[in-house]
Amino acid sequence: MLSRLFSEVLPDVQRLAAGWVDDSESEDCKAKEDDHEPCHLGEDELDDNEAREGSSRAESEMAGDDDEDEEGEEEECGEENGGDKPKKRGPKKRQMTAARLERSKLRRQKANARERTRMHDLNSALDNLRKVVPCYSKTQKLSKIETLRLAKNYIWALGEILRNGKRPDVVSYVQTLCKGLSQPTTNLVAGCLQLNTRNFLTEQCPDGARFHVPSSPFSVHPYSYQCSRLASPHYQPGSGALNLRGPSYGSGYEAVYPPGGTSPDYSSPDYEGQHSPPVCLNGGLSGRQQESSETDRNYHYSMHYSGLTTSRPTHGLPFGPSGARSGGAHSENVPPFHDAHLHHDRAPPYEDLNAFFHN
């Protein structure tokens, strides 16, 4: 069973790791090309930057002028000091010739270009991370900080699955993922996971939403929690829309596919090729809700996880009352997980992680 578990979950972990590796390699330039961001500054961009940094350039030049003025002043001071006052100590200020000024500006431009490239690489890495995190949308990107938080929670959740060797209930899983996230992101992720379930329902009662779920180590059980959507007349438990006991997965972590056992529609333009987060968000949440259908929008905003935001009892959940924050508070303020309890330079032992996870 454990071997199957590893075979199901490890690809996700490896994909996560690969994402980090790929970030620093070939995908960077590719991503930039896709985003029309050249890896190296072209003349146009340089010109653009020169135009944009006109003010700062002017300041720099003014600084240079100041230097020259200072030199003049120093010379004047020197002449003035030549009489009574002692000369200034320390390294003598080198004369800022026009050539030196030009070299200095050139150095600064090169440094700026490098810094831009560095930040672009960093952003490409973040984009890759967004793709492997359990809530990805081309149109509604998670912010940088939320991406990092969610990634941390996701890694944590995967580690817990490996450690426990059993499928987490969806509430626990969502709570884990949403730990320390802002309320909007929490709703987004929660909605993401719940739409996963909803999709199977709407396949029976289509509302126009397209949703594709790549293979996932997590199955979302329709009875794990209640929401207006699941309690709606459309919801038909046992209708066969969910096949959580597929013969090929047994008691392990089943891939959740649309009814009929068909594989996900990888030809979808929204599907990101090899990147297959456990739950893939599609048009239903895209476009900052602008592209969403009305039903999606209502559903999305009306849905608040009972386990997260209501008085639902939290005992027995991985995170107790102190753990399930109502949102808005960030992990920096209230450190989640081992941040609050374990202070290891390296990854904490699984025993400690697990102990905390079940506290």
Added chain:
DNA sequence: TAGGCCATCTGGTCCT
């Protein structure tokens, strides 16, 4: 309009 997010510039520090 305030606040969040982001890109960019910039100067400082550390390392090679």
Added chain:
DNA sequence: AGGACCAGATGGCCTA
């Protein structure tokens, strides 16, 4: 000396 990394400052864009 030059590059990498970092953090502060600044201004633009977007949304509630």
